[in-house]
Amino acid sequence: MGAVNGVLILGGAILVAIGLSRARGPWERYRALKAQDENIARYEAWRGGLREESKTGASVAMEILQRQARIGALVAIFGAVLVVVGLFVR
DSSP: OOHHHHHHHHHHHHHHHHHHHHHHHHHHHHHHHHHHHHHHHHHHHHHTOOOOOSOOHHHHHHHHHHHHHHHHHHHHHHHHHHHHHHHHOO
C-alpha cells in the first residue's frame, strides 16, 4: 500500500466517522419532532379541528434538522468514496 492509498483510506475513514456523528443527532431530533407533529395532527383530526398549513416553529426546526442530517450524510458518503478510491489507486 502506497502513501497515497493510506492517506485516502485514512482520510475517508475519518470523514465517514465525522459525517455519521454529525448526521446522527439531527436525524434523531428530526424523527422525534416528526412523530410529535404527526401525533398532534391525529389528535386535532380526532377532535375535529382544522389544522392550519402555515409554517410553525416545529416545521422550521424539522427543515433545519433535515438539512443538517443531509449534510452529515453527504460528508460520510464522500468519505466512503475516498476509501474506495484509496483501495483502487495504485
